[in-house]
Amino acid sequence: MAGIPQVSLSSCEKPMPVIGLGTSSYPPADIETTKTAILEAIKAGYRHFDTAFAYGSEKHLGEAIAEALRLGLIKSRDELFITTKLWCSFAQRDQIVPACKMSLENLKLDYVDLYLIHCPVRLSEMIQKTPVVKEIIHPLDVKGVWEGMEECKNLGLTKAIGVSNFSCKMLEEVLSVAKIPPAINQVEMNPVWQQKHLREFCKTKGIHITAYSPLGANNTKWGDNRIIENDVLADIAKAREKTTAQVALRWVYEQGVSLVTKSYNKERMKENLQIFDWSLTGEELDKITKLPQRKGVTLASILGPHDLVLQLDAEV
Numbered sequence: 001m002a003g004i005p006q007v008s009l010s011s012c013e014k015p016m017p018v019i020g021l022g023t024s025s026y027p028p029a030d031i032e033t034t035k036t037a038i039l040e041a042i043k044a045g046y047r048h049f050d051t052a053f054a055y056g057s058e059k060h061l062g063e064a065i066a067e068a069l070r071l072g073l074i075k076s077r078d079e080l081f082i083t084t085k086l087w088c089s090f091a092q093r094d095q096i097v098p099a100c101k102m103s104l105e106n107l108k109l110d111y112v113d114l115y116l117i118h119c120p121v122r123l124s125e126m127i128q129k130t131p132v133v134k135e136i137i138h139p140l141d142v143k144g145v146w147e148g149m150e151e152c153k154n155l156g157l158t159k160a161i162g163v164s165n166f167s168c169k170m171l172e173e174v175l176s177v178a179k180i181p182p183a184i185n186q187v188e189m190n191p192v193w194q195q196k197h198l199r200e201f202c203k204t205k206g207i208h209i210t211a212y213s214p215l216g217a218n219n220t221k222w223g224d225n226r227i228i229e230n231d232v233l234a235d236i237a238k239a240r241e242k243t244t245a246q247v248a249l250r251w252v253y254e255q256g257v258s259l260v261t262k263s264y265n266k267e268r269m270k271e272n273l274q275i276f277d278w279s280l281t282g283e284e285l286d287k288i289t290k291l292p293q294r295k296g297v298t299l300a301s302i303l304g305p306h307d308l309v310l311q312l313d314a315e316v
């Protein structure tokens with residue numbers, strides 16, 4: 001296996017491996033399954049893990065890290081790049097540092113490498129089960145929330161801060177108040193949702209993009225088989241003796257972004273790492289660029305089709 005390339009982020013001294021293992025599983029996996037998968041992933045070479053308060057996988061990941069250290073799979077926690085996310089129910093100035101500390105407690109870590117605002121809305125109730133009723137959805141107080149995120153970084157609770165599911169418009173708002181600009185915007189991106197406009201915008205602002213659901217989140221309630229069963233990708237895969245998943249992941253990587261993809265299957269997680277010692281031809285890239293575009297994960301499909309949510313979806 002070729003080594004995993006790394007990318008440097010703004011305002012962060014630690015580089016990030018360009019591929020990370022996602023830990024949002026459907027249906028939510030139990031602790032043993034998750035721990036076993038993460039340990040297998042570490043053995044396979046993964047060093048970057050993506051979790052969120054909302055996934056309920058922080059504790060599982062924390063236990064897996066502790067076990068990996070006990071087993072000597074890694075010598076130090078510093079060898080890992082760990083991302084977690086501020087849930088919308090804690091998206092208020094004075095709740096952010098405590099929410100970050102709660103995640104660190106779940107993870108049994110002193111710091112995370114990256115802390116992201118999960119979604120550009122605030123929920124006025126502690127709720128993890130979605131969709132939610134419209135009365136509890138509110139616009140984000142961008143200034144207050146970003147100050148809270150900056151405080152997390154200044155306190156050393158996280159090495160870098162960023163956002164997720166933010167449009168160009170929302171990013172402009174963050175940039176207009178930020179002392180520390182967001183290092184990352186984590187968004188859905190794959191061959192059928194290529195995010196050209198957002199990518200161009202982020203490039204000019206020095207914000208790195210991480211692609212989530214690069215395989216279209218097949219077999220989850222928020223995704224489908226539009227990538228895994230895409231004929232164009234399948235034809236390229238056949239001709240190149242790769243899998244459709246590898247073609248999709250390689251395409252994402254070749255766009256200069258990083259990616260987080262989830263597999264708890266030992267063979268598939270290894271398969272997903274085998275994308276760094278070959279490349280797509282100009283003709284193959286061209287065919288993929290021309291694929292019809294359709295957003296898969298909308299905020300409305302998660303939070304419910306409420307006015308504010310639909311408005312935010314329309315901005316992306």
Ligand SMILES: NC(=O)C1=CN([C@@H]2O[C@H](COP(=O)(O)OP(=O)(O)OC[C@H]3O[C@@H](n4cnc5c(N)ncnc54)[C@H](OP(=O)(O)O)[C@@H]3O)[C@@H](O)[C@H]2O)C=CC1
Pocket residue numbers: 021022023024025050051118164165186187211212213214215216217218219220223228243245246260261262263264265268269271272297
């Ligand atoms: N910030 C945000 O709002 C969001 C962030 N994320 C993050 O991104 C991560 C990845 O995105 P996710 O939505 O999980 O979707 P992915 O596109 O990574 O797809 C995951 C699904 O694909 C399957 N799979 C994995 N590898 C292969 C393969 N080689 N061939 C066929 N099927 C495969 C997995 O099943 P199996 O395990 O059985 O292999 C799983 O069902 C999440 O886990 C989460 O950490 C995701 C959504 C939103």
Ligand SMILES: O=C[C@H](O)[C@@H](O)[C@@H](O)[C@H](O)C(=O)O
Pocket residue numbers: 024052130221222297302
């Ligand atoms: O309800 C569905 C799931 O929890 C979904 O909201 C999350 O997995 C989200 O897509 C994410 O990963 O950030």
